[in-house]
Amino acid sequence: MKILRVNMKEAGVRWEPVSAEYEQIGGRALIAKLLLNEIPPDCDALGPHNKLIFAPGLLGGAVVPAAGRLSVGAKSPLTKGIKEANAGGTGGDNLGKMGIKAIIVEGQGAPKKFYSLVVGDESAELVPADDILKTGTYATADKLQEKYGADSTVICIGQAGEQLMSGAGISSTGTKDQRSNHAARGGLGAVMGSKGLKALIIRKPAGKIKFMDEKLFRAASKTFAQELIKSPKLGTKGSQHLYGTAAIVGAVNEMGSLPTKNFSEGQFEPSVELRGEKLRELVLAREGKMGARCMPGCVIACRNLFVDESGKPVVGSVQYETIALVGSNLGLGKLDEVAEINYMCNDFGLDTIETGAALGVALEAGLAEFGDFKAIIGLLKQVGEGTVLGKVLGCGAAATGRVLGVRRVPVTLGQAMPGYDPRTLKGNGVTYATSPQGADHTAGNAFGARKQVNPLGKEGQTELSFKLQIIAAMLDSTGMCIFARPPIIADPQLMLDMINGIYGWGWTLEDYDRLSRDLLRTELEFNRRAGITQKDYRIPEYMREEPLPPQNAVFDVPDSELDSIFDTL
């Protein structure tokens, strides 16, 4: 395997062998180790010393169902700490097939000079990107796939990333109509923009990966796929497949945890119109598509192609977090409205969670009324236009709160909370308040995790979050989608057999657990050296003091528990 190092100052590329230290880690774990080793943690996230890293997981290239995600990481301009975000699409598997362990983008060229990086099996070059500047992610991907082939993967930023907005994500093309898969969180799009990199094009790989024990791999991979298909959550009769991630809208609302009107309430009456059941009904009636895939061979197929009343595609795919943050959180109760905002965010290259939270704060400041769709669209358009207000919104919820004088800002570590209010789903609150990734549900999502831990109680939440954070770290290092975790949790040997079948490392469960814990330790150490203290991770004061209706709960897990969560890591 090899590493591609890209120097933006010299506009040069270099291939390197993989050193022993990095050989047995991938995805998020590799990113963490590289960042800790190679950049000063207290550096300017948008300066020349930060590095942007693309890394497939350990399963990348093996075409395991739901396991071709691509990790992207850097120091975050939002959290000022370490950040990894991963996306579906075809990039992870394609890099894996090429034997590319990581692409490290470093240095900084002349301001506002942008390039595209074109990567093939044995080739890499930077080419000027002047013709695709100020262009949204959809048109950028269309143009580049026209040039480099429809079977290439285009990973790019939109206007938000070009303008270094810290709410910017990175978009990747996927299979068929799933044109926009975002490594959304933490402002990584702004880091890509700061490097002067508009797009990364991964050409169709010529080869496939080699297996050390193909029989072992195939047997485990087959069983894993069968278990996914049989799963009552994930299989063809399961809610994740039938309704997509929106399957949980009704339940989160019922439990009083659905972000509503800038996280001021936990239930949104019109959310009945935002449910997965409604999504399925609308999409099928309009001859759109349910059961779409972002990655080839995924058997869960939780994506959709949302179409308008005339059957014209609007966006692929409307998902839970977006429904929560730009729907109920903005007082909007129609999926058509959510889909339009979703498309705009995707096209500008914005994280829908961060942007939805920023807009919620702006509405609380009185810039428009909750539920006023036209006014909200008007605000969002300003992000693409690059007005001063647009730049503020594009920099996320914390920046918007500071500028507009709003103190109820739903963030931890500077990053917006996703679609679960921490006051009524306290396990997630613990994850937001302790994960080195900041407020990020994918770092350890407690929703529906364990019946024995009451989401409203404070007991058992730190233990639950701790376990979930280790599982998330494990998955994020392999490229496996977090939804695909049930068969692996039930039988971790399946994961070990797949990894050992590819690499022949003879890993045991202890090895795997040790590496997952080491990942978290590395990230925590990076943040410590970046100057982040435990107080920076805290749930905002108002959420600890102001009860959230209708459950009238506050976040009350004691700081002492939060501060000691990693004592046994």
Place this chain on the structure above:
Amino acid sequence: MAVDIEIFGQLLPEQPRRRTMEIEKPETARFVAHAIGLNPDEIGLITINGVQSDLDDPVQPDSRLCFFPYITGG
């Protein structure tokens, strides 16, 4: 006194999503599920008045009771 019942997702697809059921004394969620023809094995999550609950938890008259299929957060 009636329990306000709502069923979600693929549970009992041919039946109305929302209904009421008269009960005179506290019953369990399992009792209600059985009464409306719901297979307990297909239930992934139960809430009583918005609180995550178990099949054998009591349901008071005037409660809101929701049955969800197996679902997962991302």
